[in-house]
Amino acid sequence: MSNQQTEKVIEQKVEKSPSGLSIFWKEILRDKLALVSLLFLVLTTIAVFGVSILLDKDEIVRVDPFAIYEPPSELFLLGTDQGGRDIFGQLIIGTRNSLSVGILVTIMSGFIGIVFGVVSGYFGGHVDNVMMRIVDFFMVLPNIMIIIVFVTIVPKYSVMTFSLVMTAFLWMGIARLIRSRALQEKELDYVQASRTLGSSHMKIIFTQVLPNIMSLIVVTMTLNLAANIGIESGLSFLGFGFPQDTPSLGTLLSYATNPTTLEQRWWIWVPAAILILVLMLAVRNVGEALKRAADARQRRAS
Amino acid sequence: MALLKVDDLKIHFPIHGGILNRKIDEVKAVDGVSFEVREGETYGLVGESGSGKTTTGKAVMGLNNITDGDIYFEDSHLNAKKGKKVDVRNDIQMIFQDPYSSLNPRKRVIDIVAEPIRNYEKLSKDEEKKRVQELLERVGISSDSIMKYPHEFSGGQRQRIGVARAIALNPKLIIADEPVSALDVSVQAQVLNFLQDIQKEMDLTLFFIAHDLGVIKHMCDRIGIMYQGRLVEEGLTEEIFNNPQHIYTKRLVAAIPDVDPRNREKHREFRAQIKEEYQQSFYDYFNEEGLAFNLKQITDTHKVALPERG
Amino acid sequence: MWKFIVRRLIITLPQLLLLSLLVFFMASLMPGDAFTSQIDPSLSQDAIEEQRERLGLNDPWYQQYGRWVSGVAEGDFGTSTAHYRPVTDLIWERMINTIWLSLLSVIFIYAIGIPLGIISGRWNDRLVDQIITGYTYLGFATPIFIFALVVLFFFGFTLGWFPTGGSVASGLEPGSFEYIVSKLHHLLLPALSIALIGVVGTVQYLRSEIIDTKQKDFIITARAKGAPESRVYNRHIFRNSVLPIAAFFGYEITMLITGSVFVEQIFSYPGMGNLFIESILIRDFPVVTAVVLLFGLAAILGALLSDIILSIVDPRIRIK
Numbered sequence: 001m002s003n004q005q006t007e008k009v010i011e012q013k014v015e016k017s018p019s020g021l022s023i024f025w026k027e028i029l030r031d032k033l034a035l036v037s038l039l040f041l042v043l044t045t046i047a048v049f050g051v052s053i054l055l056d057k058d059e060i061v062r063v064d065p066f067a068i069y070e071p072p073s074e075l076f077l078l079g080t081d082q083g084g085r086d087i088f089g090q091l092i093i094g095t096r097n098s099l100s101v102g103i104l105v106t107i108m109s110g111f112i113g114i115v116f117g118v119v120s121g122y123f124g125g126h127v128d129n130v131m132m133r134i135v136d137f138f139m140v141l142p143n144i145m146i147i148i149v150f151v152t153i154v155p156k157y158s159v160m161t162f163s164l165v166m167t168a169f170l171w172m173g174i175a176r177l178i179r180s181r182a183l184q185e186k187e188l189d190y191v192q193a194s195r196t197l198g199s200s201h202m203k204i205i206f207t208q209v210l211p212n213i214m215s216l217i218v219v220t221m222t223l224n225l226a227a228n229i230g231i232e233s234g235l236s237f238l239g240f241g242f243p244q245d246t247p248s249l250g251t252l253l254s255y256a257t258n259p260t261t262l263e264q265r266w267w268i269w270v271p272a273a274i275l276i277l278v279l280m281l282a283v284r285n286v287g288e289a290l291k292r293a294a295d296a297r298q299r300r301a302s
Numbered sequence: 303m304a305l306l307k308v309d310d311l312k313i314h315f316p317i318h319g320g321i322l323n324r325k326i327d328e329v330k331a332v333d334g335v336s337f338e339v340r341e342g343e344t345y346g347l348v349g350e351s352g353s354g355k356t357t358t359g360k361a362v363m364g365l366n367n368i369t370d371g372d373i374y375f376e377d378s379h380l381n382a383k384k385g386k387k388v389d390v391r392n393d394i395q396m397i398f399q400d401p402y403s404s405l406n407p408r409k410r411v412i413d414i415v416a417e418p419i420r421n422y423e424k425l426s427k428d429e430e431k432k433r434v435q436e437l438l439e440r441v442g443i444s445s446d447s448i449m450k451y452p453h454e455f456s457g458g459q460r461q462r463i464g465v466a467r468a469i470a471l472n473p474k475l476i477i478a479d480e481p482v483s484a485l486d487v488s489v490q491a492q493v494l495n496f497l498q499d500i501q502k503e504m505d506l507t508l509f510f511i512a513h514d515l516g517v518i519k520h521m522c523d524r525i526g527i528m529y530q531g532r533l534v535e536e537g538l539t540e541e542i543f544n545n546p547q548h549i550y551t552k553r554l555v556a557a558i559p560d561v562d563p564r565n566r567e568k569h570r571e572f573r574a575q576i577k578e579e580y581q582q583s584f585y586d587y588f589n590e591e592g593l594a595f596n597l598k599q600i601t602d603t604h605k606v607a608l609p610e611r612g
Numbered sequence: 613m614w615k616f617i618v619r620r621l622i623i624t625l626p627q628l629l630l631l632s633l634l635v636f637f638m639a640s641l642m643p644g645d646a647f648t649s650q651i652d653p654s655l656s657q658d659a660i661e662e663q664r665e666r667l668g669l670n671d672p673w674y675q676q677y678g679r680w681v682s683g684v685a686e687g688d689f690g691t692s693t694a695h696y697r698p699v700t701d702l703i704w705e706r707m708i709n710t711i712w713l714s715l716l717s718v719i720f721i722y723a724i725g726i727p728l729g730i731i732s733g734r735w736n737d738r739l740v741d742q743i744i745t746g747y748t749y750l751g752f753a754t755p756i757f758i759f760a761l762v763v764l765f766f767f768g769f770t771l772g773w774f775p776t777g778g779s780v781a782s783g784l785e786p787g788s789f790e791y792i793v794s795k796l797h798h799l800l801l802p803a804l805s806i807a808l809i810g811v812v813g814t815v816q817y818l819r820s821e822i823i824d825t826k827q828k829d830f831i832i833t834a835r836a837k838g839a840p841e842s843r844v845y846n847r848h849i850f851r852n853s854v855l856p857i858a859a860f861f862g863y864e865i866t867m868l869i870t871g872s873v874f875v876e877q878i879f880s881y882p883g884m885g886n887l888f889i890e891s892i893l894i895r896d897f898p899v900v901t902a903v904v905l906l907f908g909l910a911a912i913l914g915a916l917l918s919d920i921i922l923s924i925v926d927p928r929i930r931i932k
C-alpha cells in the first residue's frame with residue numbers, strides 16, 4: 001500500500017462516530033431481509049428456550065413401542081420416529097441444543113482466534129510469520145475428520161468436550177481475518193503515537209487495537225455462528241455430535257440415511273433440514289447486513 | 303553539540319504481492335542518510351512526497367525496523383542490539399502529520415493527553431486532571447474541553463492537542479512531521495508561530511519535516527534536502543535559499559511562488575529556465591540509477607551531493 | 613520464482629512432521645493398540661503386559677513414533693482389527709473410488725463454475741447475474757449433507773434416474789463398456805452434489821475478479837481502440853483470472869475430503885470417506901489412523917502443488 005493510500009485509509013477511520021452500535025442498528029432497520037431474519041432468530045431463540053423448559057425432555061426421548069413412525073397427527077404434530085418419539089419435541093430441543101453449541105463454539109473459537117490473530121498481526125515480522133504458518137497448517141488439515149476422531153476417543157464425552165474439540169480445530173479462519181486487520185491497524189498514527197508515549201504493547205492491543213476492530217469481530221463472529229451451526233449439525237448427522245439421546249437437528253436428519261425414512265417419512269427429516277437452512281440463512285443475513293454497515297462506515301467518511 | 307545523530311540510516315520495506323502474497327520487491331524508503339540535529343536548533347528535512355521523510359522521523363522514534371545504520375541520542379545508541387536498549391521516549395516526542403488520524407476517535411481529550419503521564423508518572427485523578435488542564439491551557443485550548451472527543455475540534459485545535467500530549471513529559475527533542483500540511487492555509491501560520499513559542503518557552507530542539515520550502519524557511523536554522531531516500535544537500539537556511547548548489551535544490555527554490563505580482567512574469571521565465579537546466583544536467587547530478595551521490599563538504603556548514611570527479 | 617518454490621518446499625517439511633505427530637498423538641490416545649493391533653484384548657492382564665513389552669509398546673514415545681513413521685514410509689499401516697487384512701490392501705480399493713469421485717467433482721466444479729462466474733461477472737447486475745448470485749447465496753449457506761440428501765431423495769428415489777448406492781452394478785465384467793458406464797452412473801449424483809456446493813467459491817471469486825478487471829485501464833483502452841469486446845475479455849480474463857483458478861484445485865482437496873466423508877456416507881459409495889466412518893464406528897483404529905494420515909497428506913501436498921503452480925502462472929507477478 002502506498003503512503004498516500006495509507007493516509008486515506010487513516011482519514012476514513014477517524015470520522016467514525018464513537019458509537020458503532022447505532023450504525024449497525026440503522027443498517028439492519030434499512031435491510032428488510034436482515035430485519036426479518038433478526039426477528040426470526042430472536043423469536044426462535046425465545047420460543048425454543050422457553051418451550052423446552054416446559055417440555056418434559058425425558059418424555060420426549062422415551063421410546064414408545066406403540067407409536068413407531070406415526071405420521072403427523074393431532075397428538076404428534078410432526079409425527080414420530082423409529083422409537084415412537086415425538087419429532088416436534090425433538091425439533092424444539094434439537095434447535096436449542098444446536099444453537100447453544102453453535103454459540104458456545106463461536107465464542108470459544110472466537111476468543112482463541114482473536115487473541116492469536118491480534119498478537120500475530122500486531123507484532124508482525126517473524127512472530128507473525130511463525131504464527132501464520134501454524135494457522136496455514138491447521139487450515140489445510142481435513143479438520144472435520146480430525147474432530148470426528150477426537151470426538152470418538154475423548155474420555156468422558158459430553159456437550160462441553162464436544163464443543164472443546166470443535167473449538168480446537170475451528171479457530172483459524174477468524175485468526176487470519178483479525179490478523180490482517182491488526183496488521184493495518186497498528187500502522188495507524190494514533191496507535192503509533194501510543195507507542196511513542198510509552199504505552200506497553202499489551203495496553204495498546206487492548207485499549208487501541210481491539211476496540212477499533214470490534215466491528216470486524218462482531219461481523220466475523222456472526223458469520224462464524226452460521227458456519228458452526230452447519231458444522232455441528234453435520235457432525236451430529238454422521239453420529240459424532242451430541243451424545244446419544246440428546247436430540248439435535250443433525251440427529252433428526254441422520255434418520256434419513258435409512259432409505260425408507262428418506263423416501264416415505266418426510267416428517268422426520270424435512271422439518272429439521274428446513275430449520276437448519278433457515279437458521280443458517282437468517283444468521284448470515286444479519287451478518288451480511290452488519291458487514292455492510294461496517295464497510296459503509298469506513299467508506300462514508302472519506 | 304549534537305543532540306541527535308543519524309548515521310548512514312537505511313530502511314527498506316518489503317513489498318508483498320500476487321495471490322500468494324510473497325515478497326516480490328523492496329522499497330528503499332531511506333537509503334543511506336546521515337545528519338545531526340544540534341541542541342536548541344530547528345533542523346528542517348524537506349523533500350517531495352514519498353522521499354522518505356516520515357520514515358526517517360519514525361525511525362528515530364523507534365517505530366520502524368532499521369535495515370542498517372545507527373541513531374544516537376545524546377550519548378545513547380538508540381538502535382543498539384538487545385539488552386542495551388535505552389528508553390528515551392520521554393526525551394523524544396513526535397507530532398504527527400495528520401491531526402485526524404493521530405488522535406484516537408474513541409477517546410476523550412483527557413485520556414489522550416494523559417496517556418504519557420499515566421505511563422511514566424503516578425498521579426492521583428485530581429492531580430492528573432489538573433496537569434491535563436494546564437497543558438491544554440498552554441497550547442491554547444480551553445481547559446473545559448477535557449471531556450470532549452477529537453471530532454468536536456477543528457484541525458488546528460486537534461494539532462494543538464497533539465502538541466499538548468507531546469510536551470506532557472517535558473521532552474528535549476520534538477519531531478514535527480508536517481505538522482501543518484493537513485491544515486487550512488489560514489491557520490497554518492498560527493500553529494507554526496505557536497510551535498515556535500513553545501520551543502522557546504521549553505528550550506526544545508525541533509526536528510521539523512515538511513515538503514513546503516516556505517514553511518521550512520520560516521521555521522528552520524538548518525535544512526537537509528531529501529530526494530528518493532537520500533540527502534542531496536544540507537546547509538544553513540541562507541545557504542540553501544541564496545546559494546543552492548544541487549540542481550534539485552535549485553529547482554525546489556525556484557518553485558517557491560513570488561509574492562510580488564510585478565515579478566511574476568520574470569519568475570516564470572526563471573522557473574522555466576531552471577527546469578530546462580534540470581532536464582539537461584540530470585545525469586551530472588544523479589547516478590545511473592537516478593539516485594543522489596554521497597554528500598561532500600563544500601564549506602564548514604554546507605554539503606552537496608556531487609559526483610566524485612568534483 | 614525458484615527461491616519461492618524452494619522456500620515453499622522447506623515449509624512443507626515441518627508441516628509433514630506436525631501432521632505425523634498429530635496423527636501419532638491421536639493414535640496413542642485410541643484404546644488398544646492402533647498401530648499394530650496385535651494384542652488380543654481377551655487375554656489376561658499379565659499376558660497383555662508381556663505382549664506390550666514384546667511389541668515395544670512400553671518404549672519411550674519417540675522410539676515408538678520412529679518405528680511407526682518408518683513403517684508408514686514403507687507403506688505398512690498395520691492390520692485392520694475388523695477385517696484381519698493389511699490396512700494398505702483395504703484402503704487401496706477404496707482410494708481408487710474416492711479418487712474417481714474427487715476427479716469428477718473437480719471437473720464439474722470447473723465446468724460449472726467457470727462459465728457461471730464469467731457470465732455473472734460480465735453481465736453483472738443483470739437478471740442472469742442476479743439468478744447466479746442468488747444461487748451462490750443459497751449454496752454458500754447450504755450444508756453439503758442436506759443438499760446431498762435432497763439430491764438423493766429427488767433424483768435417486770422420487771425420479772429413480774440414478775442408483776441410490778454402491779459404486780457399480782453387480783455382475784458386470786470389470787473393464788467392459790457396461791462396467792464403465794455403470795461406474796459413471798453411480799458417480800454422477802455424488803460428484804454433482806459435491807460440485808454444486810463446492811462451486812460457490814469459484815463463481816464468487818471469478819465474478820469479483822472480472823468486475824475488478826473491467827474497471828482496469830487496459831480493458832477500457834482495448835475497448836476504446838475497438839478491439840471486439842469478447843476478445844478483450846477472453847484474453848485478459850483468461851490470463852488474469854481463469855488461469856489462477858485452475859491452479860486452485862490443490863486447495864480444494866480439503867473441501868473435497870470433507871465433501872466425500874458426507875457424500876459417500878449418504879450415497880453408500882464405497883470410498884475412503886465411507887471407510888473412515890465405518891471403521892470409526894466399529895473402532896477399527898488402525899484403518900482410521902491410516903485414512904486420516906493419507907487425507908492429511910493429500911491436503912498438504914495439494915496446497916503445496918497449488919502454491920507452486922500459482923507461483924508460475926500468477927500473472928500479477930509475471931507482468932511486473
Ligand SMILES: Nc1ncnc2c1ncn2[C@@H]1O[C@H](COP(=O)(O)OP(=O)(O)O)[C@@H](O)[C@H]1O
Pocket residue numbers: 001002003004315316329330331349350351352353354355356357358
Ligand atoms: N510501512 C511501509 N511499508 C512499505 N512501504 C512504506 C511504508 N512506509 C513508507 N513506505 C514507502 O516509503 C517511501 C517513503 O515514504 P515516507 O517516508 O512516508 O515519505 P514522505 O514522508 O517523505 O512523504 C514511500 O514510497 C512509501 O510508499
Ligand SMILES: [Mg+2]
Pocket residue numbers: 352355356357399480
Ligand atoms: Mg510523510
